[in-house]
Amino acid sequence: MRDTYHEELDSIGDGLVEMARLVGSAMGRATTALLDADLALAESVIAADEKVNSLHHELENRAIDLLARQQPVATDLRIVVTSLRMSADLERCGDLARHVAKVARLRYPAHAVPGDLHPIVLEMGQLAQRLVAKAGQVIATKDVEAALQLERDDDAMDELHRELFAHLIDDRWQHGIETGVDVTLIGRYYERFADHAVSVAKRVVFLVTGEHAGEYVPDDYPTDVDAPAGQ
Amino acid sequence: MRDTYHEELDSIGDGLVEMARLVGSAMGRATTALLDADLALAESVIAADEKVNSLHHELENRAIDLLARQQPVATDLRIVVTSLRMSADLERCGDLARHVAKVARLRYPAHAVPGDLHPIVLEMGQLAQRLVAKAGQVIATKDVEAALQLERDDDAMDELHRELFAHLIDDRWQHGIETGVDVTLIGRYYERFADHAVSVAKRVVFLVTGEHAGEYVPDDYPTDVDAPAGQ
Numbered sequence: 001m002r003d004t005y006h007e008e009l010d011s012i013g014d015g016l017v018e019m020a021r022l023v024g025s026a027m028g029r030a031t032t033a034l035l036d037a038d039l040a041l042a043e044s045v046i047a048a049d050e051k052v053n054s055l056h057h058e059l060e061n062r063a064i065d066l067l068a069r070q071q072p073v074a075t076d077l078r079i080v081v082t083s084l085r086m087s088a089d090l091e092r093c094g095d096l097a098r099h100v101a102k103v104a105r106l107r108y109p110a111h112a113v114p115g116d117l118h119p120i121v122l123e124m125g126q127l128a129q130r131l132v133a134k135a136g137q138v139i140a141t142k143d144v145e146a147a148l149q150l151e152r153d154d155d156a157m158d159e160l161h162r163e164l165f166a167h168l169i170d171d172r173w174q175h176g177i178e179t180g181v182d183v184t185l186i187g188r189y190y191e192r193f194a195d196h197a198v199s200v201a202k203r204v205v206f207l208v209t210g211e212h213a214g215e216y217v218p219d220d221y222p223t224d225v226d227a228p229a230g231q
Numbered sequence: 232m233r234d235t236y237h238e239e240l241d242s243i244g245d246g247l248v249e250m251a252r253l254v255g256s257a258m259g260r261a262t263t264a265l266l267d268a269d270l271a272l273a274e275s276v277i278a279a280d281e282k283v284n285s286l287h288h289e290l291e292n293r294a295i296d297l298l299a300r301q302q303p304v305a306t307d308l309r310i311v312v313t314s315l316r317m318s319a320d321l322e323r324c325g326d327l328a329r330h331v332a333k334v335a336r337l338r339y340p341a342h343a344v345p346g347d348l349h350p351i352v353l354e355m356g357q358l359a360q361r362l363v364a365k366a367g368q369v370i371a372t373k374d375v376e377a378a379l380q381l382e383r384d385d386d387a388m389d390e391l392h393r394e395l396f397a398h399l400i401d402d403r404w405q406h407g408i409e410t411g412v413d414v415t416l417i418g419r420y421y422e423r424f425a426d427h428a429v430s431v432a433k434r435v436v437f438l439v440t441g442e443h444a445g446e447y448v449p450d451d452y453p454t455d456v457d458a459p460a461g462q
Binding site: 064067068071073074077078081084085088165168169173177178180181184185188 | 295298299302304305308309312315316319396399400404408409411412415416419
């Protein structure tokens with residue numbers, strides 16, 4: 001019975017790794033669709049999010065079913081409850097990739113992102129994809145060191161976000177307010193995606209060590225964009 | 232033992248109602264701080280979010296402890312797991328109120344919101360506060376009708392959000408890009424806050440009926456701001 005139990009637990013872990021793969025791929029494609037103004041690719045990202053949502057619901061149901069049938073305690077209980085949260089984080093990552101794709105679709109055939117911002121948006125998209133790929137790896141390996149590394153990688157996203165906002169509030173900004181709104185939201189989507197990937201990794205740290213890996217990094221950077229250092 | 236169990240379950244529900252009250256008050260104060268450029272009030276909102284976070288962690292721990300000691304099944308299990316999610320929704324509402332307060336603090340002594348947008352931002356703030364107040368009431372009363380009503384109330388928030396973005400992308404916008412960025416983010420904070428309040432109400436519907444109240448309303452409105460109707 002316990003064997004079946006741990007097999008079921010492992011299969012939930014496999015499902016989470018698959019979710020991480022799906023949302024990472026979605027964010028990579030969404031970024032390409034955004035930078036290339038590729039409507040078909042954007043549409044495919046938007047449509048594919050349904051698969052992430054159904055996997056999320058399936059994993060939730062399996063976890064709750066496991067709680068009911070096996071009534072785990074201690075570490076096993078912690079694993080199941082934490083899996084529910086990781087699934088929610090990854091489902092949210094899928095939503096954010098879909099949001100990026102929707103900006104691309106909305107502005108098509110125009111490019112939502114001005115050419116001079118392509119490099120930084122490309123970097124944010126690639127970093128977001130790497131972060132969630134590492135999060136998936138951390139779920140599979142339970143590697144606490146790698147999990148803590150993710151937090152440091154996220155600092156790079158915050159720096160890119162800072163740069164993006166610096167462009168926005170630069171007096172030389174010449175792309176108008178509508179593009180400013182798009183870029184503001186896009187920047188936030190990438191930054192939230194990264195926060196959720198980091199959150200997944202932190203939950204693994206909690207699982208393995210029983211210790212919370214610091215406080216969740218608040219995603220309120222943008223409002224501090226030109227605040228005094230340390231604020 | 233079961234009596235103790237249900238008392239503990241009720242006290243978790245009471246904690247959720249208290250969280251809803253705290254984050255509603257926080258969003259009301261944050262909106263006032265934003266519109267009055269009141270630094271002290273903004274600071275107090277930012278500081279008070281710590282109380283919401285600790286209440287969230289306390290409720291999580293109590294719920295997990297309850298799972299371990301009482302090993303509930305069926306409806307009781309559903310209640311505990313759903314409580315974990317409602318607590319996460321409300322904790323997020325607290326973060327969003329804090330974000331609004333941080334915009335006020337960042338722009339102080341200036342006003343982050345231009346005078347012509349005060350009425351709409353005030354309305355969004357008041358509606359956000361009403362929505363989470365109703366969500367708290369729904370948690371306390373398990374009133375499914377009231378819970379479903381919340382979704383309809385949320386349509387009003389989407390409409391206000393639509394109006395706000397219409398101002399932003401209007402050619403007559405004259406407040407510059409930095410204010411445009413602030414207003415874009417503020418609008419998203421209110422809209423996300425409302426989505427989480429609706430999510431809490433939907434979870435109550437699920438608790439009571441065992442049926443999911445429709446799909447979670449995606450928060451990707453802004454990118455559809457000027458998309459064809461029905462998109």
